[in-house]
Amino acid sequence: MNALQPYYKTIEGMKEKGLYTPIRVLESPQGPWFTIDGKKLLNFCSNNYLGFAQDKRIAAAAIKAIKKYGVGAGAVRPISGNLTLHMEAEKALAKLKGAEAAFLLPGGFIANIVAIATIVGKEDIVISDELNHASIIDAIKLAQVKTKFIYKHNDMGELETRLKEAVSVAKTPKSDGTKPIILVVSDGVFSMDGDIANLPEIVRLAKKYNAITMVDDAHGEGVLGEGRGIAAHFGLQGKLDIEVGTMSKAFGVLGGVIAGKKELIEYYRQKGRPYLFSTGLTVADAAAVIEGVKILTKSKALVKKLWDNAAYLKKGFQKMGFNTGVTETPITPVMLGDENLAKEFSARLFTRGVFATPIKFPMVALGKARIRVMPSSVHTKKDLDYGLNAFKEVGKELKVI
Numbered sequence: 173m174n175a176l177q178p179y180y181k182t183i184e185g186m187k188e189k190g191l192y193t194p195i196r197v198l199e200s201p202q203g204p205w206f207t208i209d210g211k212k213l214l215n216f217c218s219n220n221y222l223g224f225a226q227d228k229r230i231a232a233a234a235i236k237a238i239k240k241y242g243v244g245a246g247a248v249r250p251i252s253g254n255l256t257l258h259m260e261a262e263k264a265l266a267k268l269k270g271a272e273a274a275f276l277l278p279g280g281f282i283a284n285i286v287a288i289a290t291i292v293g294k295e296d297i298v299i300s301d302e303l304n305h306a307s308i309i310d311a312i313k314l315a316q317v318k319t320k321f322i323y324k325h326n327d328m329g330e331l332e333t334r335l336k337e338a339v340s341v342a343k344t345p346k347s348d349g350t351k352p353i354i355l356v357v358s359d360g361v362f363s364m365d366g367d368i369a370n371l372p373e374i375v376r377l378a379k380k381y382n383a384i385t386m387v388d389d390a391h392g393e394g395v396l397g398e399g400r401g402i403a404a405h406f407g408l409q410g411k412l413d414i415e416v417g418t419m420s421k422a423f424g425v426l427g428g429v430i431a432g433k434k435e436l437i438e439y440y441r442q443k444g445r446p447y448l449f450s451t452g453l454t455v456a457d458a459a460a461v462i463e464g465v466k467i468l469t470k471s472k473a474l475v476k477k478l479w480d481n482a483a484y485l486k487k488g489f490q491k492m493g494f495n496t497g498v499t500e501t502p503i504t505p506v507m508l509g510d511e512n513l514a515k516e517f518s519a520r521l522f523t524r525g526v527f528a529t530p531i532k533f534p535m536v537a538l539g540k541a542r543i544r545v546m547p548s549s550v551h552t553k554k555d556l557d558y559g560l561n562a563f564k565e566v567g568k569e570l571k572v573i
């Protein structure tokens with residue numbers, strides 16, 4: 173038997189349990205409506221919060237940059253691929269976030285790997301929220317941290333208990349004689365539920381116990397703090413040690429960012445392996461980031477429209493009797509529980525012209541399947557009504573409401 177055979181069997185098992193994810197192909201741009209299998213569908217599940225993925229101003233800026241620079245950086249940035257566009261984009265992002273410096277990487281996943289695995293090693297200590305993003309979990313694994321504490325989601329009482337334990341562990345110096353770092357890491361906005369980390373309390377506790385703070389603001393940039401992100405939302409600019417973000421959500425392109433003090437960013441630039449050994453952003457991505465920051469800085473209209481749409485949608489779902497969980501942001505989960513129910517719900521939405529994929533294990537815990545609806549500022553009220561109506565019909569058919 174081929175050694176890979178068990179993997180293929182796993183796929184069959186996943187199909188039986190409703191855990192298999194068929195991946196659809198988009199035949200049109202990624203907008204409020206798009207085409208799949210020749211069918212026009214309302215897009216209810218992208219992270220394109222502000223419509224930047226098709227914004228004409230951003231596309232024009234990317235085209236202009238391509239005409240000047242070509243398409244790619246051609247090398248890792250520390251060798252010969254560091255473009256003025258990269259530097260400009262970093263400056264713009266630092267300013268937007270109110271940080272001393274920022275550092276662009278090829279993706280948010282990679283940014284979390286760099287942010288954690290570059291400064292934390294086997295003998296350091298990490299304290300992490302149980303619902304943190306997979307990239308944070310993998311970064312901690314990669315760092316081979318022996319002492320890690322996972323605290324109950326957003327439970328500040330448990331965080332304090334863990335900090336006390338960490339302080340006690342940290343009394344033993346590392347083999348090189350230095351003191352272990354204690355890193356507290358949390359998503360800013362939790363991507364599957366839409367709730368927000370209690371960042372002011374995390375910062376207060378971390379300070380009390382001399383720990384380092386890190387937040388992943390992937391779903392906060394362009395959304396919270398009038399588009400400036402979670403630090404601005406809580407008035408914590410300059411108070412967080414490490415802010416990670418992504419250009420793949422509200423910014424509509426590709427890229428990851430780490431923001432913080434100049435010295436920290438300098439350290440990452442010299443030591444971050446995925447930066448040293450992986451090519452920098454493409455010309456189009458870097459130019460799009462610069463233009464995106466410009467748009468966000470000039471007007472808050474798109475951010476306001478996003479929140480208005482989100483409020484309209486949530487009210488609509490709740491009025492019909494759907495459970496939208498604990499969200500505090502535009503992320504709007506329609507909680508269904510059973511994996512097969514979520515799959516069937518999504519399939520019936522599809523036949524009614526609404527595209528909203530089921531979110532299920534391993535993206536969320538088993539038995540906590542849902543359809544995560546993502547409104548954007550480019551949806552019209554008519555679009556939202558269309559989607560709400562489809563949910564109502566399917567919800568009744570499947571006896572969810």
Ligand SMILES: Cc1ncc(COP(=O)(O)O)c(C=O)c1O
Binds near residue numbers: 279
């Ligand atoms: C909270 C969070 N962090 C990081 C990432 C990874 O970002 P990227 O898609 O840029 O790799 C995501 C995207 O799924 C995310 O939701």
